[in-house]
Amino acid sequence: MRVIGLMSGTSYDAIDAAAADLALDGDTLVLTPLGMISEVYDDELRAALAGALPPAGTTLADVCRLDTRIGQAFAAAAVRADRELCGGRADLIASHGQTVYHWAEGGRVHGTLQLGEAAWIAEATSRPVVSGFRPRDVATGGQGAPLVSIVDVMWLRGRPGVPVALNLGGIGNVTVASAGVSREPLAFDTGPANALIDAAVREFADGGGAAYSMDTDGALAARGRVHAPLLRRLLDEPYYAAPAPKTTGKELFHLPYLRAAMAGSGTPAAEDVVATLTRLTARTVADAVRPFAATEVIASGGGTRNPVLMEWLREELGAEGGAVLRTSDELGLPSAAKEAYAFAVLGWLTAHGLPGTVPSCTGARRPSVLGSVTPGRPGLRLPEPVTTAPARLTVCAKDNSHLFTGR
Incomplete structure (x- = not known):
């Protein structure tokens, strides 16, 4: 399965899109990096985002506008990544979105908010999109982070x-x-x-x-x-x-x-x-x-x-x-793209009905299947669920040469 992971971190300077070919081999998930592109937020959007982040105040109208414009920016990055990295043959998009607030109080997380409406990505790419990864972990008592764990x-x-x-x-x-x-x-x-x-x-x-x-x-x-x-x-x-x-x-x-x-x-x-x-x-x-x-x-x-x-x-x-x-x-994982590749893996896990958390890492009561799935334009066709989660991840080059395998 070819999956594109979309990520914009707390520096909110650009959207990273990393494409990976992911295949299950026994108890090992084999990741073949296909490349990464980066799309810088335009100055107006970046300024609007910066102006809305804590400790600044904002309005629901501004949140709505940001949710739409960030979704459109993520959609443009996904379209480009599919064309340039996957030859137009991506199967799934996994979008982390842009974190704008993480509600942490009293030693626990009560809520989390990522913007970047997935419908814009699904409509632009015609591919199913997994998004909203963090809230399910929070709902089960976790910190919602770090999900790459x-x-x-x-x-x-x-x-x-x-x-x-x-x-x-x-x-x-x-x-x-x-x-x-x-x-x-x-x-x-x-x-x-x-x-x-x-x-x-x-x-x-x-x-x-x-x-x-x-x-x-x-x-x-x-x-x-x-x-x-x-x-x-x-x-x-x-x-x-x-x-x-x-x-x-x-x-x-x-x-x-x-x-x-x-x-x-x-x-x-x-x-x-x-x-x-x-x-x-x-x-x-x-x-x-x-x-x-x-x-x-x-x-x-x-x-x-x-x-x-x-x-x-x-x-x-x-x-x-x-x-x-x-x-x-x-x-074997480019340092600039590692988190985007990680969200590609999280999207693959969700598409196959597998949990995407380690409770000891996030503090959750149990592992959870993460995110919500937005269907692509032709409708929703996901792979058959996998009953046993992979225990290891191997990174291989495009020529199938070994880069690193968890043993």
């Missing part, structure tokens, strides 16, 4: 030592895929990855010029110095000490949060603020995985393109003879 567990199963999958998007999240025979897999959000860095760059670099939305190549952090008092205040955030499973988002880690932390710090230079936030990400990720005696951390997401963040993360992880840092590219 089931893919990480299948992918890294049998790898020696204690492998940890790390995603560095707007928010960082980890999956401790294997921590010994007596411990179940665990997954949780570590805190901000790029969220506060991006906010600082947009606000402080070059007077907040529109051309500055991220610390490209870590240039600002490389020029700056870590502001120790600010770093200490940021590290006092109670979220970091909360037990897993746990989840967070830009509902907490946003510009006003940063401004409050900076109160009384004078006026550090923009590059010093960015350096401090980059060190914060590296430190909190390393602190999160250290208790599990991780032997390797396999990183993906936009943060892997920041060489300063990766260097400091490597330094923090190795401070006590700790984990080796590598990227998912080394194991």
Whole structure:
């Protein structure tokens, strides 16, 4: 089955569309990457989205407009991915949508909202669409995140030592895929990855010029110095000490949060603020995985393109003879597209009637079949249900050469 996974993360800069050929071989799901395309949100849509996200206020009219326009943008990305990556022969679209709010209170998640109406995707592509992945896990008591944990567990199963999958998007999240025979897999959000860095760059670099939305190549952090008092205040955030499973988002880690932390710090230079936030990400990720005696951390997401963040993360992880840092590219999944591929797998699981969660990773009471299915234009024709879920995920190249197999 050829599945296109659509993903836009908490950085809300672009829609990633990754196409995969997925086939079941015994207890192993074989994933053959077919490629990835990326569609940047146009400036008007991105500004409207940014203006509606917490802590800003919004209206139901704005939510309706965003739901439609994001759905249309996802539809355009899906059409392009089907044409360029699948030769017009995709079987299924799996759309994560755009998360705009994750209602977390009192240590649990009460609701979650992703925009990007699936009907626009189904109508534009004529393919069935699986969407709305997170709410079912929340309804069964889970955090609704990180949903990629089931893919990480299948992918890294049998790898020696204690492998940890790390995603560095707007928010960082980890999956401790294997921590010994007596411990179940665990997954949780570590805190901000790029969220506060991006906010600082947009606000402080070059007077907040529109051309500055991220610390490209870590240039600002490389020029700056870590502001120790600010770093200490940021590290006092109670979220970091909360037990897993746990989840967070830009509902907490946003510009006003940063401004409050900076109160009384004078006026550090923009590059010093960015350096401090980059060190914060590296430190909190390393602190999160250290208790599990991780032997390797396999990183993906936009943060892997920041060489300063990766260097400091490597330094923090190795401070006590700790984990080796590598990227998912080394194991066959492009780091920029890994989450989109993961949602392609989640769509495949749903289409085959299989659960898409690991309860120990999300905190849910039981595994759940995720999402809702919107029929394609010819009607709904899904594959026969599979009674036994795959235990492992193998990544293969297009020429069927081996890239990595969970053992």
